[in-house]
Amino acid sequence: MLYANFAQYEWLTVEEQQLLHDAVRIFIAERWWEGCSGLVLTEEMQVTIAGQACMLLLGHPGVYLGQPQTVLVYPAEYLAKERKPVGGGAAVESESARYGEAWQGGPMILSWPAVLHGGQNPYDGENLVYHEFAHVLDMLDFSADGSPPLSGDLAGSWEEIFSREHKSLIESLRQHEPTLLGSYAATNRAEFFAVSTERFFEQPHDLRFMHPDLYHALQQFYQQDPVTRQL
Ligand SMILES: [Zn+2]
Structure with a gap:
């Protein structure tokens, strides 16, 4: 198989x-x-x-x-x-x-x-x-900046959501709080997007619960809703 x-x-x-x-x-x-x-x-x-x-x-x-x-x-x-x-x-x-x-x-x-x-x-x-x-x-x-090509409403909201979530992750790490995304995602915006994608597909319930805006943006971008697959 x-x-x-x-x-x-x-x-x-x-x-x-x-x-x-x-x-x-x-x-x-x-x-x-x-x-x-x-x-x-x-x-x-x-x-x-x-x-x-x-x-x-x-x-x-x-x-x-x-x-x-x-x-x-x-x-x-x-x-x-x-x-x-x-x-x-x-x-x-x-x-x-x-x-x-x-x-x-x-x-x-x-x-x-x-x-x-x-x-x-x-x-x-x-x-x-x-x-x-x-x-x-x-x-x-042509730029590894955490922003893939976007269209429509998403193009307007992506920067605000990803910038806010990235800063919030850095702050949580500074405070030694447990995070879902982990320290590697804080490296830069490109790694933040790549790690968010891993969590989106593999831990969608946690991501949606802890970072609803991030989950929603990724759901719109990928046109998929992994929480419906993972029971
Ligand atoms: Zn990477």
């Missing part, structure tokens, strides 16, 4: 599953896929990744993502080199372990165990594929 690793697939109606199959077929066919560091890429892996990616656009039938054109899949977390300027033209180079990343115009990089963990754990609020593809949606307007 190709969708066995994507637990939320079972929550979809037959019509939604059909829409997802169509989107997944196109998503897989239109991309260059590569297993890295010895990973042998299988159809099951492609469907697990594509299924979760296409879930984000399920509320927009007929809309398909052109980006990223390449998906690189690693057998474990991989090491990424980072250069941090330290002044005077000097920089410190370090390596950090990562599970995934999305760059404007670049490949999507994913670690297979992290993809699998996200797909098989539909309630923990963490999902690597939702996270990275939220970044892809955010960058459709």
Whole structure:
């Protein structure tokens, strides 16, 4: 069963599953896929990744993502080199372990165990594929600023809601209060949108209860209402 690793697939109606199959077929066919560091890429892996990616656009039938054109899949977390300027033209180079990343115009990089963990754990609020593809949606307007292309009423309210919620998260963290979104979401507005997307699909009841405006904005953007799926 190709969708066995994507637990939320079972929550979809037959019509939604059909829409997802169509989107997944196109998503897989239109991309260059590569297993890295010895990973042998299988159809099951492609469907697990594509299924979760296409879930984000399920509320927009007929809309398909052109980006990223390449998906690189690693057998474990991989090491990424980072250069941090330290002044005077000097920089410190370090390596950090990562599970995934999305760059404007670049490949999507994913670690297979992290993809699998996200797909098989539909309630923990963490999902690597939702996270990275939220970044892809955010960058459709060529800036990673937490604002994907918006239309109608949403374009007017998005900035106010996301700015207020982001500031409120930073304040809660400063006060050492427990938060649903967590400290990584406070990094910047792009991460705030990506983490909010993970919680929206995996912990919709908590998100709607604790951040109703944020939930409502995401519901309008994704044209989906995950609380109706998750009992
Ligand atoms: Zn991110």
